[in-house]
Amino acid sequence: MDTAKMMERLDISSITALSEKLNQRKKLLDITNQIHAAQNIKDILVEHKEGILALFNALLITIYVTDKPRNELYSLYLAGSQLKEIRLPITNRSIAGFVANTGRGVNVANAYDKEELKKIDKTLFFDEAWDKQSGYRTTQVLALPVMHENAIMGVIQIVNRKGGGRFTDDEQSLLEEIAEVLGIALYNQHRVFSRRKTRFDYLVSHNLMKEGDLEAAFTESRRSNEPIEELLMKRFRISREDIGRAMEDYYRCRFIHYNQKHPI
Template identity: 30%
Template sequence: MPAQAPHEPAGDANARVVFFKELQAVTTRIHATANIDEIMLELSGDICRLFNCDRLTIYVIGEDKQSIVSKVKTGLNSFKDLRLPIADQSVAGYVAQTKKAVNIHDVYDDVELKRYSPHMTFLQEVDKRTGYRSKQMLVTPILDAPSGELLGVVQFINSKQDMPFGAIAEEGAQSLAQTLAVAFTQRQKAQPVTRTKYDDLVASAVISAGELDLAQRSARRKGIPLEEVLIKEFQVKPAAIGQALAKFFAVPYEPFKPDRIKPMDLLRNLRREYVEENNWLPVEESAEGIVVVAPDPERIKASRIAANIFPKGKIVYRVTTDGEFRKCVDQFFGALSDMGSVGDLLSDMDEGEAGDLGSGDDVSAAADNELVRLVNKIIVEAYQQGASDIHIEPRPGKDKVQIRFRKDGSLQNYIEVPASYRNALVTRLKIMCDLDISEKRRPQDGKIKFKKFGPLDIELRVATIPTAGGVEDVVMRILAAGEPLPLDAMGFSPYNHENLIKCISKPYGLFFVCGPTGSGKTTTLHSVLG
């Protein structure tokens, strides 16, 4: 039982054998670690259990040779290193200065501390801040065997039996310190430096080198991506990771843009499964060329996979984080119903020549199965994304039709539809709400009961208005369907409910219902009329 051995009498031979047998197992594992930081993740708990202590701190000597810096500290939920001067003002500092071990029964006992040094004190602020009570403390120097040079300090805090650390623990601490000295010496030897794509996080002082090592080991131990560990456990911003990737791959960083317009021409021959398997995605066609984002643009560029799919275009590579890449994929191909993706629907449409079509041609195109599915898909996605309005904005000439959603009062780009389907798209919407498809010079208002055309039981209030170039804009307000709520269930205060009843009970007159978008004006009027 390792939890008991350190506090047994020194003459208990059986306890000593058991303790040092388990200490040997820990020593073997320490020699197997790549560097001392790995002990923090894998061995600190075992060392605490072996010495039956509550907390463990391991210090190494600082670069200035005038201080010691914590590299292992169990029990404190902080990645910030503790730095103590090599002086007799603190317990660990005194041990580092004198190179002698101390075994303190109660660090709050000033009389006991003064026996070691008149200047020794225990910093109680940490205990007060965390609610912890430090008491017993066994502290041993870590010394290089050949030269006697100080390498660090190992500190055991609070016996779980609430009694001073025994002779076996003192001997075991000395043995552990000798093992750590070997580990420190091996670490200080020159090792080949392996450059990683996250090194710039250290160079830019976003995190320390030790924290990056810890994150890498944590990622391997948990079997999750390193990027996820950096963001969740070390609070590194995706933009900082993106800038580090840009330095490593020597290409600009492309962040996720929620208002990016889907490049349907570029996505025409790409499927989600292919994009996710190969980890690259064209996001726009700019003046520089076709912008391709990838978490590893070097691999995509070397394989020429993007160049083969777009042989006539110039490829401009951008790097992005894994998380932002997945967001972009979801944005372009994301959670869609069995109706198919918008990209698939548009790719199935014949681009054709944009031009002025007759009314009969418009009606024929409006009945086209792909266009019908596209209109239904636009409405379904708007509802799923929580949009309040759908804006259909045709432009004259060969410019595409822009479709935007209004979310929380702000217009956000959704998709662009080929110009050749401009008139057919508006005609399809007019057919759905029983408007005059031959009238294009006057505004019209109507309503779509979408349950007749698609899977949702919603209504849309539709308004069309002629615009420049002989085209028509369409705006659709998404409304909840169903029977109107009774006025008693609307949640009015007694005063407002009484005044409303008086107002609508009058035989004639006019009253105004005012309020911002989504405040319930239409719902209120439905209840009044119902």
């Protein structure tokens, strides 16, 4: 091949690579704007994670948020049309837990390789429970802390690189950018909900009703002297179980519905 043709091919290759890079940056900007525009944590954990995943050559993504009072990580996901929650302790007994516990990122080619995990930290383990429950086989894992001003806000984890092999340095750098965006967004969400004044804010944060509707329910309850719980169930179709979960979340203790058969 003569030099001219070789240079032409190199130019085409360079232009293609640059075009792909610019397209990726545009997608990153779009998802960044969407994350910052999220109305609540549920939108970040559920609605926007597929947009983030599309930036990577990976099969799965999970975004965890720290629950400091319980020393746990939690995430939300859709099972059909039903919103479900998963929780795990912030300990070194899982990769995400280790990342939240230590503030260190993890990039492994095989989550089941105990020797590879020990090279990162002797106390690091991979929790196989989710694989056993789902029938899925986890191999590559890239998990990074989501931080804001040195505080752990959560963990972002992508799993199973489509091309095989460990996630690349470029992929890790891109995920670090996403983690930085998430850190700011989660901090802002926590700042809003840290001003919680009612025992029913759980219903808003978990997208079961709008904040304005909750305020309207309190106003109507005061006007009519009707118990707020009755209004929420009757007018806003909030289930008794969700009201119980809101009570649990607010009072940080188990809520048991009244039953005449159970002595008080």
